[in-house]
Amino acid sequence: MISEGSHGAAPSRTPPAARPEGESTLIERWSAVPLYQQLFEILREEIVSGRLKADQRVATEFELMRRFGVSRTTVRQTIARLRQEGLISVHRGKGTFVGRGKIEPELSALTGFVEDMQALGLTASAKVLGVENVKAPERVAESLAVPRGELVTKVTRIRLAEAVPVSFEYSFLPLELGRRVAEENLEVSPIFSLFEDKYGIALGEALYRIEAARATRAVALALEIERGAPVLAIERTTYSTAGRPVDFEQMFYRGDRIRYSMRLKRRRPGA
Numbered sequence: 001m002i003s004e005g006s007h008g009a010a011p012s013r014t015p016p017a018a019r020p021e022g023e024s025t026l027i028e029r030w031s032a033v034p035l036y037q038q039l040f041e042i043l044r045e046e047i048v049s050g051r052l053k054a055d056q057r058v059a060t061e062f063e064l065m066r067r068f069g070v071s072r073t074t075v076r077q078t079i080a081r082l083r084q085e086g087l088i089s090v091h092r093g094k095g096t097f098v099g100r101g102k103i104e105p106e107l108s109a110l111t112g113f114v115e116d117m118q119a120l121g122l123t124a125s126a127k128v129l130g131v132e133n134v135k136a137p138e139r140v141a142e143s144l145a146v147p148r149g150e151l152v153t154k155v156t157r158i159r160l161a162e163a164v165p166v167s168f169e170y171s172f173l174p175l176e177l178g179r180r181v182a183e184e185n186l187e188v189s190p191i192f193s194l195f196e197d198k199y200g201i202a203l204g205e206a207l208y209r210i211e212a213a214r215a216t217r218a219v220a221l222a223l224e225i226e227r228g229a230p231v232l233a234i235e236r237t238t239y240s241t242a243g244r245p246v247d248f249e250q251m252f253y254r255g256d257r258i259r260y261s262m263r264l265k266r267r268r269p270g271a
Helices: 035-048 061-068 072-084 113-119 136-142 174-181 191-199 217-223
Strands: 087-089 095-098 124-134 151-161 164-174 201-212 230-240 245-254
Touching: 035 061, 035 072, 061 072, 061 087, 072 087, 072 151, 113 136, 124 174, 136 151, 136 230, 136 245, 151 174, 164 174, 164 217, 164 230, 174 191, 217 245
Parallel strands: none
Antiparallel strands: 087 095, 124 151, 151 164, 164 245, 201 230, 230 245
């Protein structure tokens, strides 16, 4: 049995119905380039050239199979690659849409989500899913410098850029601060702004831990992505200028929507 893209007996020709009138770009079945790679390049060119606009719905699996005369496996490989490149996004129950390109904040200073989005000319918003007092698990207790099991305030939010879910996050606050924050409208007021502008707490620095991860069920539902999809997991502990930890966050960013850039200076060994 010969798989797609393999050399050997001639595969069946694409039926006429699979080639819309005026279609100029076709799959080259005798090429050494795998079919999914050819299809990826065709669709990528349509997106990059602007033939497919941002937020425009992409053809379904069946429509792509019929248009190009390829298997569902080939189409799914192509869709997966386009998602990895941030060129499309999949919304459960709605379909696949052309992406808007990756958001690329610069990681060069301690800034909040709203500040990052504003610097890029994007409108930021938030959806609060819950505010509750919980017993601090070990990781949270260590980060906030409180005893394990002590009550802390947990804020669960979805952060959006241009009304598109970008980040799902848990914020843990020392109880004294958390009680004050719980009284605020967190869909309007960023926590950093409350600290500095309302509570008089000057923020000094933060410790970041960044790693690749896969979306859990909760993260996937919040960000409208598939369970197991790649996400950028960030832990951030923020300290006041007095050195006191005031906020510990666990943030999960959509891998198809965001990446960070940074410029680093050379530090010579021994210097």
